[in-house]
Amino acid sequence: MTVRQIDDRDLLSAFLSTDRAACAYQIGDLDDSYFPWCTWWGAFDEQDQLRFVYLHYIGLSIPVALTFGDPDYLPGLLDGIQAELPHRFYCHIWEEHLPAFRAWFETESLRPMLRMVLSRDDFDPKADDPDVTRLGHRDTAQIVSLYDHYxxxxFEPYQLESGLYFGITDRxxxxxxxxxxxxxLSEEYDIAAIGNLVTHPDHRGKQLASKVTQRLLNEVFERVSLVALNVAEDNLPxxxxxxxxxxxxxxRYFEGMVRRAMLTETE
Incomplete structure (x- = not known):
């Protein structure tokens, strides 16, 4: 196998689109809005066919890694890119990719998650709730305060520029x-990933999350036909x-911070 960096969006799109739901985040990151923050590495077999893709994304305050492909190719890929990786980063790792990751990184903080998806054909649009309002930069301080509970x-303030953040106030x-x-969200690649869904602990049980999610989905499905989200496996509500x-x-996959196994606590 060979390992090399990939800049060919058509190649990446074709490979990732073999499972659009599983690769919703990576496919969305092919969009011009996100692609400059991405570094993509691929593992290729003896016939030069792409077999594994590793995405390193730096568009957030914490670097994020996402994986997709044949797990047999991950050990060699990680061996080939170790010098390029930070000591600590956040990751979304498929369950079958964990053994290879554990050879290089401490993974005890990872928690089991579910990827869930919804297509436009299966979505039931409903009237917007009048209590739900579109949020903007004027709301940043309140938003950050709410996210302190999660x-x-x-969340990064620049995400508000999408116009696709919605909230409810207590009065x-x-x-x-x-x-x-x-x-x-990428209209070009017809896909979106929603998230940062939070309700204040004192206001849970009032269907507020359903109201803001409905409004968000009403708007997102005007632009794309497939929406994904991530949720903790044990968050049954x-x-x-x-x-x-x-x-x-x-x-099912695993998510959380990892760090190089050889680092000491003082490093």
Missing amino acids: PDNF PGGEIVSIAGIHV AVRTYEKFNFRRNH
């Missing part, structure tokens, strides 16, 4: 208590909420 969020002019937005929207489970 430290694992991946007119009050504090934002529930929010939903996007991670990636959230899983049930998404299933009510007809999201279906695609696959």
Whole structure:
């Protein structure tokens, strides 16, 4: 096998599109809005066929790695790109890719997650709830305060420029208590990933998450035909909420921070 960096979006798209649901984030990152923040490495077999893709994304405050492909090719790929990888980063790792990762990284903090997907054909659009409002940069301070209740969020203020963040306040002019937005959206590649869905602990059980998610999906499905999201496997209330929207489970994977196994605690 050979390992090399890939800049050919057509090659990447063709490979990742063999499972669009599983690769929703990577496919979305092929869009011009995200591609400059991406470094892609591929593992190729003896016939020079692409067999594995490793994405290193730096468009967030924490670098993120995402994997897809034949697990037999991951050990050689990791061996070939070690000098390029940071000591610590966040990752989305398929379960079958974990053994290779554990040879290089400490993975104890990873937690099991579910990828769920919904197609436009299976979506039931409903009227927007009048309590849900579009959020913008004027709301940044409140949004950051709300996300303090969910430290694992991946919110960055620039994401508000998409116009696809929606929230509910506890009263007119009050504090934002529930929010939903996007991670990636690409009309060119006809795909989106929603996330950063959070409700204040004091306001749960009021269907607020369903209201903001409905509004978000109403708008996102005007632009693309496939939407994905990630949810903790043990977060059963959230899983049930998404299933009510007809999201279906695609696959189980692991998510969290990893660090090089050879590092000491002081490093």
